[in-house]
Amino acid sequence: MVKYPSGVRVTRSLSKKTTTQYGSRGMSLEERLNQSNLFYTANRIAIIHKKPTPIQVVKVDYPKRSAARIVEAYYRQASTTDYNGVYQGKYIDFEAKETTNKTRLPLANLPQHQIEHMKNCHEQGGIVFLIIAFTAHQKVFLLPYEMLEHYLTTSDNPKSIPYDFLKENAYECEQGLFPHIDYLKAVDQLLERSY
Amino acid sequence: MVKYPSGVRVTRSLSKKTTTQYGSRGMSLEERLNQSNLFYTANRIAIIHKKPTPIQVVKVDYPKRSAARIVEAYYRQASTTDYNGVYQGKYIDFEAKETTNKTRLPLANLPQHQIEHMKNCHEQGGIVFLIIAFTAHQKVFLLPYEMLEHYLTTSDNPKSIPYDFLKENAYECEQGLFPHIDYLKAVDQLLERSY
Numbered sequence: 001m002v003k004y005p006s007g008v009r010v011t012r013s014l015s016k017k018t019t020t021q022y023g024s025r026g027m028s029l030e031e032r033l034n035q036s037n038l039f040y041t042a043n044r045i046a047i048i049h050k051k052p053t054p055i056q057v058v059k060v061d062y063p064k065r066s067a068a069r070i071v072e073a074y075y076r077q078a079s080t081t082d083y084n085g086v087y088q089g090k091y092i093d094f095e096a097k098e099t100t101n102k103t104r105l106p107l108a109n110l111p112q113h114q115i116e117h118m119k120n121c122h123e124q125g126g127i128v129f130l131i132i133a134f135t136a137h138q139k140v141f142l143l144p145y146e147m148l149e150h151y152l153t154t155s156d157n158p159k160s161i162p163y164d165f166l167k168e169n170a171y172e173c174e175q176g177l178f179p180h181i182d183y184l185k186a187v188d189q190l191l192e193r194s195y
Numbered sequence: 196m197v198k199y200p201s202g203v204r205v206t207r208s209l210s211k212k213t214t215t216q217y218g219s220r221g222m223s224l225e226e227r228l229n230q231s232n233l234f235y236t237a238n239r240i241a242i243i244h245k246k247p248t249p250i251q252v253v254k255v256d257y258p259k260r261s262a263a264r265i266v267e268a269y270y271r272q273a274s275t276t277d278y279n280g281v282y283q284g285k286y287i288d289f290e291a292k293e294t295t296n297k298t299r300l301p302l303a304n305l306p307q308h309q310i311e312h313m314k315n316c317h318e319q320g321g322i323v324f325l326i327i328a329f330t331a332h333q334k335v336f337l338l339p340y341e342m343l344e345h346y347l348t349t350s351d352n353p354k355s356i357p358y359d360f361l362k363e364n365a366y367e368c369e370q371g372l373f374p375h376i377d378y379l380k381a382v383d384q385l386l387e388r389s390y
Binding site for chain 2: 041044046047049051052053054055057067068069070071072073074075076079080084085086087088089090091092093117120121123124125126
């Protein structure tokens with residue numbers, strides 16, 4: 001972690017330069033999903049976007065003859081999931097989580113109001129899921145909301161999801177170059193089974 | 196328009212105080228749509244949210260023991276529409292525009308890439324439209340994407356949409372207290388006719 005004099009913390013961009021990248025290795029889950037979504041849009045397969053990060057703007061300067069400049073603002077907690085869109089007329093809604101842990105995905109970063117949002121969208125007939133990347137295993141899973149709910153309500157340890165549970169119960173997403181993560185193929189499997 | 200010493204421009208909150216408010220009068224279209232969406236969520240009718248405003252963060256301070264503080268950031272152009280969500284399993288996507296003009300809605304604030312996004316979502320089978328408020332007439336219309344496209348490609352004056360065109364061709368939205376703007380009733384009419 002490097003701190004510039006200005007106070008800006010730089011992590012990913014510097015650490016990336018020190019490793020040779022093969023294909024999508026070294027890219028974050030978010031970058032790989034964004035590339036996949038661009039691929040889906042360009043090929044008219046689906047229109048799915050990551051929502052902007054919610055920011056509370058407190059103070060804005062309006063310099064003459066130039067763009068409004070935000071000089072005080074804070075990150076807010078998201079009230080929904082990060083990604084949504086449309087695939088074959090159907091509503092798609094998901095949250096993406098990545099972990100370097102080898103055996104479990106900690107759920108500390110999945111707050112209750114996000115689970116509530118997923119439940120609401122599921123009840124409205126949307127296709128709702130988590131995309132979970134285990135970087136140590138180079139595996140990406142799609143966990144449908146129903147299975148997540150089942151796990152959270154029946155498990156002795158609902159604060160994290162075991163890798164083995166996902167291997168058995170979730171849909172594995174194919175990984176490649178175009179798209180990096182073909183999660184819509186996993187959605188197809190999900191639709192075949194349950195809708 | 197008042198400029199505080201800090202450079203913050205204050206408009207709406209001050210001007211609101213000078214008028215007595217009856218029901219939703221004095222509220223912006225955005226505020227009324229947000230209230231309507233909360234109503235839809237609370238009554239399990241639909242899950243529709245306004246997306247956060249996209250902001251490009253340039254510089255962040257990390258004070259010890261307090262929240263990260265953004266000290267330089269700029270507004271970015273949205274690459275999608277402002278609102279989307281799910282209604283009875285269907286994907287809903289729309290942009291909201293308000294005008295004080297009595298005869299026409301200027302389309303200068305509807306950039307080409309937003310129209311492109313609407314077209315893409317429409318082609319994916321989503322329900323896509325504009326919500327247009329004419330404050331002078333206290334009328335709110337839902338204009339389906341197909342009609343917008345038809346207007347833009349056939350009109351002599353595609354830089355604005357006449358009020359009379361909307362009165363004849365768009366769906367008028369009922370206004371009340373709960374919700375302030377019942378645009379999903381207009382969506383029902385749209386679905387009955389075209390899907």
